[in-house]
Amino acid sequence: MRKLFTTILFFGYLLNSWAQQHNTSTNYIPPTDPKVQAKLANWQDLKFGVFMHWGTYSQWGIVESWSICPEDEGWTQRKGPYAADYTTYKKAYENIRTEFNPVKFSPEKWVTAAKAAGMKYMVFTTKHHDGFAMFDTKQSDYKITDSKSAFATNPRSNITKEVFNAFRKEDFLIGAYFSKPDWHNENYWWPYFPPKDRNVNYNPAKYPERWQKFKDFTYNQIGELMTDYGAVDILWLDGGWVRPKNTIDPAVDWQKAITFEQDIDMARVAKMAREKQPGLIVVDRTVTGEFENYTTPEHTVPDEPLPYPWETCMTMGDSWSFVPNDKYKSTNQLIQLLVKIVSRGGNFLLNIGPSPEGDWAPEAYNRLQQIGDWMKINGEGIYASRSVAPYEHQNIYYTQAKGKSVIYAFWLSDKEDVALPATLQIPLNKINQVKKVSLLGRADKLTWRFKGNSLQIQVPTKLQKKSSLKQAATFKIEY
Incomplete structure (x- = not known):
């Protein structure tokens, strides 16, 4: 049944990786803090980084988080034996943590391969939209270190800390991906109402105390990441529908569906985070303003240079998270993407989804080795370059x-x-x-x-x- 379920899910969720486009913001506001300016300038010179989407969803080989989102889109459709009933499916999904046991997890192996490829910074998913924390948060028991999680007894169970430490030892800039929405948290998807889509399922203006609890929860989790996990250089915030309503761009389809004010007080969050991590780059994706220090066109290479710092994030395979038998881009494709992005003045953040066992696919290591061979010869034209x-x-x-x-x-x-x-x-x-x-x-x-x-x-x-x-x-x- 497990093999059958994984196979069904794989064919159901082998996504076109363009499914979740994130439009580039306009009206860029440059940071005024000299320490942020300096770190941003350094980041722009690095050009090439590694991204990792990893969570319990990898156990089933499905799209990250989106299968529990009640929207009728290609990347949210449920498959497998639990699919017929949403409540049953969500319960089964949240129970994946009892199976997820990545015993081959060795971040040193990843950093060796990434460094050999010429990568200089990293971004890791500390928590995706489903709310499962890949770190030892004290705000929730829905986390990798909780006793209900199969990996909790492993001495390396605090995965985010292990990943950050391994990459930091090799002088990578450290980026913490963090989802602003949390579909597990009772103050975002209140159990009193069924969720209707990706957004908060109640009106925060009508229930301000409940929304304040969610704001505090978010603030506290980010505070943990900024306090207990060593030096962090980038706070990479996803879930752009959690935003002040006055920042919505009506020309963007997915932003049109944002019904409620979902302001989590980014000024408060950023102030706290930078007090703990001076010079922190904050990337509040798609939310135009002072807290989007660089923009993140997804699966897109601009035709011309953009007049502000930016980064293309893209998958090495077809999916952000691990799926069985994913189709990986050729080395030729990846190097051409790197060259094209850098020629426009951007950075390239290349995603690899670790497996349920805690390793990358052999194809990923192969591509990185070949990219590294090319970079040894040609890297001087990539690093610290300008369009x-x-x-x-x-x-x-x-x-x-x-x-x-x-x-x-x-x-x-x-x-x-x-x-x-x-x-x-x-x-x-x-x-x-x-x-x-x-x-x-x-x-x-x-x-x-x-x-x-x-x-x-x-x-x-x-x-x-x-x-x-x-x-x-x-x-x-x-x-």
Whole structure:
């Protein structure tokens, strides 16, 4: 029955990972705190990070949290033996913690692979919308360390602390994903009323004391993460429907469905969090204002640079959380995404969903190793780079070294092995002369000439036939 249930759920929930789009906010307000400004500038130079969606839902191999949300959408549909009745299903879902026992959990293995891939920061799901805490919260017993959870007796049961410590030891910036809505909390989904959708199921204005309890609960949980888990650099808040009503954008479909005022007092939360973690970057996703220090276009690469800090978050497979036999993007796809995002001035936060046993799929390790091999050669054009016009030309994408007269032109290959043409034409904007041109990873001398804002490179025959380069070739142009 367990295998049958997992198979049914897998086919029911093998999602198009575009299902939950998060529109980019407008009217960006830059932070004024010098410590936040400094940390944000440092974060922008890192360019590449790892994201992890992990919770009890991984045990069933289903979409994270959304199957308990009573909305008629593709990513919320219930499947399996409990699906016919919502109450039965939710009870079974909340009982997954008695099965979820990730005995292969070893965050040191993850950080080794992520570091080898050239990743520099991480964001981990401390709590998703279902309300299950992957940390030892004192505000709820619905958590990984509670006696009802199968993993509670493991000496590493406080998973968030273990993950943060492992990545921090290797100098990663530490990001705490935290869901503002909590579908387990009685003061968000009050048991007196059935939930109707993702939003609070009562009117907070009519029951202000109940809503205040939820605000305090949220404040206290975030306070725990900011107090007991070492240095935290990013507070990455999801669930943008929990927001002041005056911030709703009526042009966005999912925001139209927000009926009630759901203000959790971000000023209070941010003030407390930054007192405990000076310089903390706060990312209140999709909620325009002073608490969205960078924006997070999801599964999207902007056509042009954005005029504020931003990060594309995207899955390595098709799903955010673990599903059996997920289809992983090729190394070529992932490197091209990285180049395109960085050419627009953004960061790339790449998600990997750990398995119920507590490990990543072999494909994930393989992709990270190959990305790392490429980054060892080409990373100088990625880190601490800035966007530079013309941004792209055909299959060529540009970056500029921060504070230097150096442009990197990435020639993207449509195959894993790079096969360069005999002649390359690279347009350049507002450059009077070129002093040197080289190909990263190769010592071959290139023949080139610069004329009329265009660089023409003659590629040696041996480089055309066998360059030994993979995925993308990077030309370093010094001027």
